[in-house]
Amino acid sequence: MKFSFVGLRRWWFGLSALMIGASIVALAVFGLRPSIDFVGGSLMEVAFVNATPSSADLTAALTEAGYESVTVQSSDANRSIIRLTSLTEEQHQAALETLKGKFGDLTEDKFDSIGPVIGNELRKSAFLGLVTTLV
Structure with missing residues (x-):
């Protein structure tokens, strides 16, 4: 079975952008708690x-x-x-x-x-x- 990762690159880029955006929002909302x-x-x-x-x-x-x-x-x-x-x-x-x-x-x-x-x-x-x- 062949799966084309490159053919779905826009989807993978979108998923990565969504995860990065969620991380930035989480940092803005919750902030960092230094030790x-x-x-x-x-x-x-x-x-x-x-x-x-x-x-x-x-x-x-x-x-x-x-x-x-x-x-x-x-x-x-x-x-x-x-x-x-x-x-x-x-x-x-x-x-x-x-x-x-x-x-x-x-x-x-x-x-x-x-x-x-x-x-x-x-x-x-x-x-x-x-x-x-x-x-």
């Missing part, structure tokens, strides 16, 4: 002794405790990755206590905090690298 590397913030990776709570439960617990911009990503083996706005050490310890109080025993495997100044420098460097690559 904490670019905007600054804190990242905690925690492992729960018992079953891992759902991302919605973790987000709700931290939001109720007054933390902003909480994003939770489930990982493997009872682990969760939690991204928040920049935390001081006191806020960091309070967040851990909030999680322990709501969900039981846990261990913190990783905590990183990146300030907005470092994020701005990284954003400028990334943009410069992108422009250099395109030229």
